Amino acid sequence: MTRAPNMPPPIEEAWPAICLVRPQMGENIGAAARAMLNFGLVSMRLVAPRDRWPNPKAEIVAVGADKVLGPARVEWRIEDALSDATLVVAATARPRGLEKPVWGARETALKLRSAIAAGEKPVVMFGPEAAGLETDEVARADAIMTLPVNPGFASLNLANAVSIFAYAYAEARQEKDLPPWFLDLQDPPATQAEFEALMAHLEGELERGRFYHPPDKAPVMKRNIRTALLRARFTDQEVKTLRGVIKALTIGRGGRKLGDPY
Amino acid sequence: MTRAPNMPPPIEEAWPAICLVRPQMGENIGAAARAMLNFGLVSMRLVAPRDRWPNPKAEIVAVGADKVLGPARVEWRIEDALSDATLVVAATARPRGLEKPVWGARETALKLRSAIAAGEKPVVMFGPEAAGLETDEVARADAIMTLPVNPGFASLNLANAVSIFAYAYAEARQEKDLPPWFLDLQDPPATQAEFEALMAHLEGELERGRFYHPPDKAPVMKRNIRTALLRARFTDQEVKTLRGVIKALTIGRGGRKLGDPY
Numbered sequence: 001m002t003r004a005p006n007m008p009p010p011i012e013e014a015w016p017a018i019c020l021v022r023p024q025m026g027e028n029i030g031a032a033a034r035a036m037l038n039f040g041l042v043s044m045r046l047v048a049p050r051d052r053w054p055n056p057k058a059e060i061v062a063v064g065a066d067k068v069l070g071p072a073r074v075e076w077r078i079e080d081a082l083s084d085a086t087l088v089v090a091a092t093a094r095p096r097g098l099e100k101p102v103w104g105a106r107e108t109a110l111k112l113r114s115a116i117a118a119g120e121k122p123v124v125m126f127g128p129e130a131a132g133l134e135t136d137e138v139a140r141a142d143a144i145m146t147l148p149v150n151p152g153f154a155s156l157n158l159a160n161a162v163s164i165f166a167y168a169y170a171e172a173r174q175e176k177d178l179p180p181w182f183l184d185l186q187d188p189p190a191t192q193a194e195f196e197a198l199m200a201h202l203e204g205e206l207e208r209g210r211f212y213h214p215p216d217k218a219p220v221m222k223r224n225i226r227t228a229l230l231r232a233r234f235t236d237q238e239v240k241t242l243r244g245v246i247k248a249l250t251i252g253r254g255g256r257k258l259g260d261p262y
Numbered sequence: 263m264t265r266a267p268n269m270p271p272p273i274e275e276a277w278p279a280i281c282l283v284r285p286q287m288g289e290n291i292g293a294a295a296r297a298m299l300n301f302g303l304v305s306m307r308l309v310a311p312r313d314r315w316p317n318p319k320a321e322i323v324a325v326g327a328d329k330v331l332g333p334a335r336v337e338w339r340i341e342d343a344l345s346d347a348t349l350v351v352a353a354t355a356r357p358r359g360l361e362k363p364v365w366g367a368r369e370t371a372l373k374l375r376s377a378i379a380a381g382e383k384p385v386v387m388f389g390p391e392a393a394g395l396e397t398d399e400v401a402r403a404d405a406i407m408t409l410p411v412n413p414g415f416a417s418l419n420l421a422n423a424v425s426i427f428a429y430a431y432a433e434a435r436q437e438k439d440l441p442p443w444f445l446d447l448q449d450p451p452a453t454q455a456e457f458e459a460l461m462a463h464l465e466g467e468l469e470r471g472r473f474y475h476p477p478d479k480a481p482v483m484k485r486n487i488r489t490a491l492l493r494a495r496f497t498d499q500e501v502k503t504l505r506g507v508i509k510a511l512t513i514g515r516g517g518r519k520l521g522d523p524y
Contacts, residue, residue: 065415156300163422
């Protein structure tokens with residue numbers, strides 16, 4: 001495509017990435033890719049799309065946005081799709097009593113601009129069309145993004161939700177006075193993968209210590225601890241330190257088997 | 263549908279209305295209706311939809327938003343769809359050098375909230391999928407709404423564009439401090455139909471006076487006069503006065519034929 005010399009250059013920003021969790025319809029994936037590129041976002045991640053991938057319907061709808069759809073990262077597990085993220089925002093209409101900050105789209109966009117300037121790698125994740133994100137998925141997020149939807153008709157089309165965030169992000173690009181990012185860390189923030197390894201380490205040791213009682217409460221107990229620790233937004237160095245803490249606390253406790261990973 | 267007693271009531275606001283001009287695909291009309299209701303807007307107008315109406319594809323996609331799609335007003339001519347509007351905003355990516363205010367979506371939303379509180383009846387119009395609004399259509403608007411799209415990939419899906427405006431409008435609903443509306447008229451503002459009649463009167467008399475010279479410049483000359491007068495945002499009383507002015511200026515000029523409407 002020929003471009004006039006006085007035309008502003010195209011915008012293609014790798015962060016924030018958009019992660020569609022268990023998306024169902026290829027059309028919606030393609031439409032989300034288009035909406036992303038409309039507002040200069042190019043990193044798409046997909047967690048366990050319902051239909052086979054590559055998806056011809058997504059390609060038809062995304063036409064022109066191949067540079068988003070083509071290199072989209074596809075993972076089976078949400079933790080793999082978020083592994084390199086240092087900051088995760090979950091788009092959900094229903095904050096489920098999790099102790100997390102709740103932001104509007106504009107607020108999210110402004111905070112993410114500041115966060116990126118401070119070295120963060122944010123991912124905004126959207127749930128599947130019908131049901132939205134599950135509580136355990138939302139629990140992985142540092143913050144929740146909600147839209148001021150009509151209580152009488154709240155179920156938003158997936159691509160529309162993505163386009164509203166992408167629009168808000170493009171508006172935030174034009175904002176000269178960004179609020180300072182809430183944590184101006186000296187060290188780089190931990191990635192989700194590092195945080196996940198910390199949680200696996202801790203949860204493994206807690207299981208050995210018979211912490212989860214009664215056992216059917218384990219998922220809720222795990223989620224609450226995750227939510228509390230996630231809020232601290234550890235640096236990678238702090239995660240290493242905390243793993244040392246867990247090791248020190250558990251040394252000599254016994255019960256560890258040969259070949260245990262920690 | 264049963265509603266919990268502590269649930270906030272549904273939102274269904276008649277203004278601003280959304281007008282889709284020459285929309286092509288039924289799916290997009292249905293998706294726009296859904297996006298409107300998602301954010302509490304219920305008045306839809308369609309100008310010359312490409313396919314037959316009612317449109318089964320629109321109905322499938324709009325499912326749940328029947329209260330928007332069902333009563334949608336369908337007109338052949340744009341002036342009929344805008345006849346009762348007192349304020350028209352054209353969504354277009356390309357302001358064409360028309361002397362009109364240009365607003366972002368958030369700015370548009372805030373201004374329309376104020377305008378409605380001041381008694382205005384605003385319509386936001388969106389062009390067809392491929393080509394957008396034509397210059398003569400944009401010329402009917404009091405202001406232009408643009409979105410900060412990627413210069414490298416600017417063609418926004420119609421329903422996404424509608425949902426972005428509707429979202430921005432819902433955010434503006436939560437805004438406590440609205441800017442005062444720029445014109446706090448004592449008298450009610452003229453509707454587009456009243457303004458159209460004034461323009462027809464004036465243009466008819468100008469033609470009789472051989473004002474449009476050379477004749478092939480007539481469309482541009484008409485558009486420029488329309489744009490200039492539209493900016494004054496006349497009240498209905500002022501429109502009546504101006505029609506009297508035109509009559510007074512043309513009395514005795516001759517050249518009027520028996521049966522002329524003015």
